[in-house]
Amino acid sequence: MSINAPAKPLTLKDYKSDLHNDWCPGCGDFGILTGIQMALQQLQIEPDKLAVYSGIGCSGKTPHYINGYGFHTLHGRVLTVATGGRLSNTDLTVLALGGDGDGYGIGAGYFVGAGRRNADFAYIVHNNNVYGLTKGQASPTLSKGKKTKSMPEQAIQDGINPVAMAIASGYTFIARAYALEPKYLASIIARAIRHKGSALVDVLQTCPTYNDLYTKEWYEGADLPEKRSRLYKLEEKGYDGKVQDPTDEQEMIAKKAAAVARSYEADPIPIGVYYEVELPTYEDAVFQRIPALGEKPLVEQDVFHRDVTPLLEGMR
Amino acid sequence: MIGGPQGSGINASAEVFAKACSRAGLRVYANIEYHSNIMGKHSFYRVRVDDEDVRSYKDKADILVALDQETLTGDGDHRRWATHYGHLGEINEGGGVIFDSEIGFDPATAKRPDLRFYAVPFMEIIKKALEEVGKGEQARRYEVMKNTVGLGASLALCDYPFDLVAEVIRSQFKGKRSEVGELNVRAAKLAFEHVKQHENAKEFPYTLKPGGEPKARILAKGYEIHAIAKLKAGCAFQTYYPISPATDESVYLERQQREYNLLVVQCEDEIASINMAVGAAHMGVRASTATSGPGFALMVEGIGFASITECPGPVLVMYQRGGPSTGMPTRQEQGDLQFALHPAQGEFPHVVIAPGDLRECYQDTFSAFNWAERYQMPVIVLSDKKLASVYTTIDKLELRWPDIDRGEVFTGTEWTAVDAKGPNDSGSQTGHNGNGNGKMDLANVKEYLRYAFAKDGISPRSRPGVTGGRHWITSDEHDPDGHITEGVEMRVAMMNKRMNKLKLLQKAMPQEQQYFLHGPKDADLTVLAWGSTKGTILDALKALEAQGKKINFLQCRLMRPFPAEAVGAILRSAKRIVSIEENYSGQLAQLVQEQTGVMIDQRINKFDGRPFSEDEVANALAKVYDGAKAEPVVTHVH
Ligand SMILES: Cc1ncc(C[n+]2csc(CCOP(=O)(O)OP(=O)(O)O)c2C)c(N)n1
Numbered sequence: 001m002s003i004n005a006p007a008k009p010l011t012l013k014d015y016k017s018d019l020h021n022d023w024c025p026g027c028g029d030f031g032i033l034t035g036i037q038m039a040l041q042q043l044q045i046e047p048d049k050l051a052v053y054s055g056i057g058c059s060g061k062t063p064h065y066i067n068g069y070g071f072h073t074l075h076g077r078v079l080t081v082a083t084g085g086r087l088s089n090t091d092l093t094v095l096a097l098g099g100d101g102d103g104y105g106i107g108a109g110y111f112v113g114a115g116r117r118n119a120d121f122a123y124i125v126h127n128n129n130v131y132g133l134t135k136g137q138a139s140p141t142l143s144k145g146k147k148t149k150s151m152p153e154q155a156i157q158d159g160i161n162p163v164a165m166a167i168a169s170g171y172t173f174i175a176r177a178y179a180l181e182p183k184y185l186a187s188i189i190a191r192a193i194r195h196k197g198s199a200l201v202d203v204l205q206t207c208p209t210y211n212d213l214y215t216k217e218w219y220e221g222a223d224l225p226e227k228r229s230r231l232y233k234l235e236e237k238g239y240d241g242k243v244q245d246p247t248d249e250q251e252m253i254a255k256k257a258a259a260v261a262r263s264y265e266a267d268p269i270p271i272g273v274y275y276e277v278e279l280p281t282y283e284d285a286v287f288q289r290i291p292a293l294g295e296k297p298l299v300e301q302d303v304f305h306r307d308v309t310p311l312l313e314g315m316r
Numbered sequence: 317m318i319g320g321p322q323g324s325g326i327n328a329s330a331e332v333f334a335k336a337c338s339r340a341g342l343r344v345y346a347n348i349e350y351h352s353n354i355m356g357k358h359s360f361y362r363v364r365v366d367d368e369d370v371r372s373y374k375d376k377a378d379i380l381v382a383l384d385q386e387t388l389t390g391d392g393d394h395r396r397w398a399t400h401y402g403h404l405g406e407i408n409e410g411g412g413v414i415f416d417s418e419i420g421f422d423p424a425t426a427k428r429p430d431l432r433f434y435a436v437p438f439m440e441i442i443k444k445a446l447e448e449v450g451k452g453e454q455a456r457r458y459e460v461m462k463n464t465v466g467l468g469a470s471l472a473l474c475d476y477p478f479d480l481v482a483e484v485i486r487s488q489f490k491g492k493r494s495e496v497g498e499l500n501v502r503a504a505k506l507a508f509e510h511v512k513q514h515e516n517a518k519e520f521p522y523t524l525k526p527g528g529e530p531k532a533r534i535l536a537k538g539y540e541i542h543a544i545a546k547l548k549a550g551c552a553f554q555t556y557y558p559i560s561p562a563t564d565e566s567v568y569l570e571r572q573q574r575e576y577n578l579l580v581v582q583c584e585d586e587i588a589s590i591n592m593a594v595g596a597a598h599m600g601v602r603a604s605t606a607t608s609g610p611g612f613a614l615m616v617e618g619i620g621f622a623s624i625t626e627c628p629g630p631v632l633v634m635y636q637r638g639g640p641s642t643g644m645p646t647r648q649e650q651g652d653l654q655f656a657l658h659p660a661q662g663e664f665p666h667v668v669i670a671p672g673d674l675r676e677c678y679q680d681t682f683s684a685f686n687w688a689e690r691y692q693m694p695v696i697v698l699s700d701k702k703l704a705s706v707y708t709t710i711d712k713l714e715l716r717w718p719d720i721d722r723g724e725v726f727t728g729t730e731w732t733a734v735d736a737k738g739p740n741d742s743g744s745q746t747g748h749n750g751n752g753n754g755k756m757d758l759a760n761v762k763e764y765l766r767y768a769f770a771k772d773g774i775s776p777r778s779r780p781g782v783t784g785g786r787h788w789i790t791s792d793e794h795d796p797d798g799h800i801t802e803g804v805e806m807r808v809a810m811m812n813k814r815m816n817k818l819k820l821l822q823k824a825m826p827q828e829q830q831y832f833l834h835g836p837k838d839a840d841l842t843v844l845a846w847g848s849t850k851g852t853i854l855d856a857l858k859a860l861e862a863q864g865k866k867i868n869f870l871q872c873r874l875m876r877p878f879p880a881e882a883v884g885a886i887l888r889s890a891k892r893i894v895s896i897e898e899n900y901s902g903q904l905a906q907l908v909q910e911q912t913g914v915m916i917d918q919r920i921n922k923f924d925g926r927p928f929s930e931d932e933v934a935n936a937l938a939k940v941y942d943g944a945k946a947e948p949v950v951t952h953v954h
């Protein structure tokens with residue numbers, strides 16, 4: 001996304017609304033909120049030129065805490081509303097976010113649809129392995145046989161792999177980060193926003209209220225005989241998921257395969273950018289078909305003085 | 317009438333004929349019946365032509381062109397349960413039947429000694445036309461021209477000037493394809509001559525003459541009119557997921573994208589379609605979508621979402637078809653009125669309007685965008701399969717379109733429109749950035765509030781990108797900022813604010829767009845109906861009037877907000893009332909009962925997937941007029 005910096009530098013405070021926050025104390029969502037605000041500040045995005053869309057869930061409340069235009073939509077449909085908004089005004093920065101249930105379960109069809117389209121927005125998924133707002137049922141990322149304290153029985157279905165799903169769907173920027181490391185998260189989100197095309201950031205998020213399996217301590221490896229983080233950063237192991245030559249199909253396939261392979265690593269879990277490629281976006285294709293939209297966004301077009309006489313004449 | 321297997325081009329020849337009549341100043345009403353199938357199943361097209369306005373089809377035609385055996389005798393020979401019995405019973409006394417001699421049909425088996433039969437060697441004629449240009453051996457490749465042969469043959473019977481038709485055919489094959497056009501003209505001409513030589517063709521009782529003078533009329537289908545109205549109204553964003561009979565509108569718009577700077581998005585499903593349109597409308601563009609029953613069933617959550625967030629749209633053209641579930645995808649039904657009125661959970665304002673003919677399709681679709689933006693709510697235009705696909709003459713649409721009204725818009729320069737009458741939130745949070753904590757004093761709020769309690773309940777809308785117009789929207793109940801609230805006072809105030817907009821809208825809407833009483837004020841019988849049966853009822857009433865029967869017709873058009881008072885007054889003063897609907901239960905009758913307290917006991921319903929014919933309506937009404945109880949069900953079996 002191209003970003004025009006405002007005259008007066010914006011501070012972190014400029015991205016905070018003063019609405020009272022009602023997440024549980026210690027919720028990983030706080031870290032994600034901070035990460036988003038830090039990224040916005042780094043990029044100096046004007047709040048009036050920012051549209052943040054969310055689904056329904058604990059995570060869905062995030063836009064209310066961000067100073068910008070906020071759209072708290074429906075459970076699972078966030079990407080559809082965001083796409084409609086994005087295509088109507090291509091001058092804005094569009095962020096979409098929501099829970100893992102929201103995006104990978106009820107919204108899975110739209111997750112795939114958005115990947116195929118590759119419209120220009122960043123999508124941040126708060127992946128806490130549970131349905132938080134409905135009190136802790138298994139989410140689509142919880143593996144078979146697992147049981148959190150909120151579940152009466154072990155998960156009977158298997159979990160999905162968001163990174164592999166994003167690769168298969170066509171996302172052109174795919175990353176993973178950790179909610180309780182907001183600085184690193186912010187750097188990833190900033191890259192996702194800057195990326196031209198559909199960008200997914202799957203954020204591993206703690207839910208201290210319902211998810212007693214994947215807690216802060218678990219991610220820190222406090223239970224291991226020798227304490228070590230259960231996360232590692234891809235770039236620190238020399239991994240580079242960026243496709244250098246997007247016209248080279250072989251390179252693209254190889255990078256996708258490498259990303260999928262990494263995404264199955266369970267201990268430690270890789271975070272960072274799995275895959276990145278610059279390909280024409282949906283908007284590019286639209287501008288090619290309808291050149292006027294490349295000059296100014298749909299919302300600013302004068303569509304109120306159309307001459308339909310030729311159409312009527314054709315019906316004689 | 318022309319019938320044949322799907323894919324055989326019967327629509328092309330019917331439409332060429334319709335055009336040739338319309339261009340010569342005649343009025344045309346043509347409708348197609350077809351299966352949900354791509355190739356092979358039976359379809360037929362009726363073309364009714366007259367000097368005066370025709371708005372419906374009749375039970376019987378004068379000429380039948382049959383491209384196959386099934387058109388003559390039905391499908392009982394190859395189906396366990398016949399779906400139809402052929403169209404031989406639907407020809408007027410002494411009418412003509414043209415059929416392909418290759419099918420080997422024996423007219424003696426028809427049991428219609430009054431009819432004149434013409435066995436025409438379709439393939440031979442095509443071959444002959446091809447031989448003239450040295451392509452005789454390719455005849456099988458040109459089998460699709462059978463429809464043109466049928467057309468040429470029928471022109472010979474009704475004695476319509478061949479040149480008028482030839483001109484239309486030529487105009488449809490321009491440029492590189494003009495050679496094919498000539499070939500078609502040639503084949504039609506040979507067929508024309510073939511029948512003309514027939515002894516039996518002389519003094520055929522049903523002839524057709526061109527009109528006195530050509531008129532500036534157009535020949536259009538409803539989906540085109542819905543689409544053109546959208547273009548003219550400044551719709552900039554259309555979404556869709558393919559579904560009969562709604563797809564045609566979107567594909568038509570897609571074709572106009574480049575010319576009119578309109579974006580058409582084919583979505584992954586109807587949930588995406590509606591919500592993308594909501595996203596676009598909140599972004600400030602006029603947005604719309606189109607669907608039919610199954611798609612509408614998926615859209616419902618999005619409609620409630622649009623309404624609670626006071627979205628300036630979208631406009632949804634809903635093409636009803638035979639339900640329930642997948643039902644009868646390509647057939648007619650007025651089965652979704654109650655569904656459109658109650659699409660989703662909770663109570664929320666939205667508009668439902670049901671146009672009765674193509675002119676109303678255009679008025680209502682255009683107005684829908686104005687209402688959506690002024691009253692900030694979704695608008696459903698309830699169309700149907702019949703309106704979508706009917707091919708009929710209309711006097712050239714007057715180009716005096718209504719004005720565009722974009723409603724109250726916050727421009728980012730001034731903000732004074734806050735009325736202090738909203739409830740004060742007793743909590744410590746106002747939630748609005750920069751507004752600090754403490755009691756909320758709406759009178760002194762200097763910042764923009766998306767859901768401010770403005771005097772008439774309509775808060776000026778803003779959109780992302782507008783400086784100073786920042787706000788939140790949420791599908792949860794919310795406060796003036798657009799933040800979630802579960803407060804009692806705010807809930808009540810917001811519900812009242814939203815619902816009150818319906819009253820404003822009803823007050824502002826022209827009466828004739830809400831309902832219309834056709835015919836004499838004082839009548840012995842009042843017909844209550846809505847939507848696409850309008851033309852059929854008007855045609856039937858004309859016939860009944862000629863028999864001295866005094867019947868008027870109350871057409872309901874605005875279904876929500878419903879003009880209960882006015883409709884109630886008309887019905888209370890009616891001597892007798894009978895409703896006519898193409899559904900099982902009488903959904904308008906239910907609505908009228910609920911809204912006005914007037915009971916509608918006499919109901920004429922048809923739910924066989926076919927629209928009423930003029931005769932069906934006239935016969936059913938004549939019986940009721942003469943004192944019989946309304947026959948609850950009319951079906952089309954001849
Ligand atoms: C159509 C629909 N079905 C169910 C719900 C109830 N619901 C609200 S939030 C939620 C799940 C939230 O889980 P997730 O998306 O993972 O978000 P989290 O709360 O964990 O952040 C559900 C099922 C709903 N709001 N809408």
Ligand code: SF4
Pocket residue numbers: 022023024026027028029058059128132133206207208209210
């Ligand atoms: S339930 Fe879990 S995800 Fe939701 S607010 Fe509480 S800690 Fe956060």
Ligand SMILES: [Mg+2]
Pocket residue numbers: 057099100101126127128129130131132139
């Ligand atoms: Mg979750």
